[in-house]
Amino acid sequence: MIIIKENCPDIGGICDSGQLFRMYRRTDGITFDLFAGQRHLAVRQQEPGGEIVFDCTPEEYEQYWKGYFDLGRDYKRIRNSIDPTDPFLTAAAASCGGISVLKQDVWETMISFIISQQKQIPSIRRCVEALCERFGEHYSDRDCEWFGFPSAEAIAAGGPDGLKGLSLGYRERYIYETAVQYLDHGIRDEELYSMSYENAKQYLCSFSGIGEKVANCILLFGAGMTDAFPIDVHIKDILYREYALPEEKNDVSGRDGLSLNRYREIIDEHFSRYKGAKGIIQQWIFAYELKKNVRTPR
DNA sequence: ACCCAGGTGCTGC
């Protein structure tokens, strides 16, 4: 058991944040089961931001989970740096500023976010879990049974048709091809960490089914590149609604009325001041938007 | 029946 008392992230908020897909809330509402790579971790937290209990050894904590939850970063400083004249961001940080950006396994993040495209989060969770059941190794500890995240070897060995029946749709081909490509030219996670943002993004985009948005998710949630800023439909909704100019909103109908480069411009204008934490801010406004849309948006 | 989801790749200009 490891107990953290100071500067604790919001574990429930992380569970619902959409940056990972294999974390589950138990029926007691305060215990969470997290599956990452081949590992299982039980975490308990009575209230958001309160004391955290990790069910693991000190070695496992120091070696893996501490970095995984990004506990070495001063999140309070980031919250305090927020522009008080920005009402949306101020509200988002008040509601979701306890969410830390995770450092997940790169391969797992690649496949998870290839699956994520054109899917809602509950559906992504089911697909990732089904993939683990088919190709992952089986494990158990004293209170849990689970499947580890499958290796590239396992997926490639299944062949092009090995992914059928998992509701992956057109992403089947992307996943199989990426597994084969990864065996051919995949690099170690540490090598990716040491690359420049641009080179790392270019490398990731060389895989089938990984484009600009998914690459940014991998860099943010898997490589610790905290200035990566994935632009998805929810972020577009936010930027259009909260930050676009009234004139330009007059001309067009909705989020698709603005070009991708215009969105990049808006991000530059309002978020570049948070250098080193731009992606963390992205995660906070994304999670805040999800939370607000808890029932039938539009 | 219709629209949408943490998009990507391909075509044609």
Place this chain on the structure above:
DNA sequence: GCAGCACATGGG
């Protein structure tokens, strides 16, 4: 460079 389109599957 950018717009337009096909690509599966499930939910509202």
